[in-house]
Amino acid sequence: MVEVKSESKRHKGVGKISGRQRVTMHDIARVAGCSQATVSLVLNNNESVKISEQTRERVFEAAKSLGYRRAARPTPSVSEKSSFINGPIAFVVDNLAASPESVNAFDGVMQAVKSTGNLVLLAETQNDPDLEPKTLQHFLDQGVAAIVYACVFTREVEVPQILQECNTPVFLLNCFSENLRFPAVIPSDIAGGHTATNALINTGHTRIATITGEPFMQCASGRTVGYRNALASADLPYCEELVVEGNWLPSSGYSATQTLMALPNPPTAIFCQNDRMAVGCYEALKEMGKSIPNDVSVIGYDDDEIARHMSPPLTSMNLASRAMGRWVVEQLFHGPMGENRRHPLTKLECEMVERDSIAPPRMAKPPG
Known part of the structure; x- marks a missing residue:
């Protein structure tokens, strides 16, 4: 996985992003003290919404301090074009509104495809046994480049038969199958x-x-x-x-x-x-x-x-939801594929975000 190391800085009332983790707009929003939508507008130079210069400067300063690097969209040569995936990517999740993790994973996919030009299509099935196969069939009929099959809660799943029989690349996000036939990623x-x-x-x-x-x-x-x-x-x-x-x-x-x-x-x-x-x-x-x-x-x-x-x-x-979304795109474009091969289950480490709710116990001295 291609990652950018973020600086481990402490920001009062916000926290420290610890360890190895690609810096995202969510991280910048946390440091700048604003919404992720505001960060997106500022960094994309979108002037359709009036944002104060003070807020813009705060966002740019936070992005700089965290070492944020925007990925430039590559211009492939003729020999390289064959490595690019044509068509949209379908993101199919059982429940989008139950918790923010599914939204964050989808956001991770969206961030990763900014450099490829692919569209990402989203559908929610709500664990409906009739709706799910119809949704998957619709995307397959549309000729999507890949299907991301995601779950809101980490668990082993029985991959729908329609996905087992198709030739479209399938990736499991926050879930895995017993036979490990499909590339899968979950948090550790x-x-x-x-x-x-x-x-x-x-x-x-x-x-x-x-x-x-x-x-x-x-x-x-x-x-x-x-x-x-x-x-x-x-x-x-x-x-x-x-x-x-x-x-x-x-x-x-x-x-x-x-x-x-x-x-x-x-x-x-x-x-x-x-x-x-x-x-x-x-x-x-x-x-x-x-x-x-x-x-x-x-x-x-x-x-x-x-x-x-x-x-x-x-x-x-920090649950690795966005990192899981980025991992899927990385595997689609650069990972090993094969219909009959077993794919090791990938587990992504969750990083700790330090704030102010931990201190030594009373009558105890800090270690060291």
């Missing part, structure tokens, strides 16, 4: 859960709780495995009482936090396995008169837009 949730928990351990916490998602979902089970692995690596005990099941909604984060803080020996840090549950966690802690992070540190997951607007701004794991 085990590594993400480990990184989130380890950040709390490195700050000095030893009594760390987690509020999980629904356990039948692969992302929740993976993040919990990562949580347990991090504790084991630090030689910290795993305590069942510190693991409370949620359902991804703020209300479950609220009630789970009440349960955790009512323990005789409550945690000093809480790993919420998505940002929406972290919102409920914040509310519960504040109602108890607890200070974040002085009394209790909190880390989230997904790096939703709300994370940077919370008080204090929430440290969170």
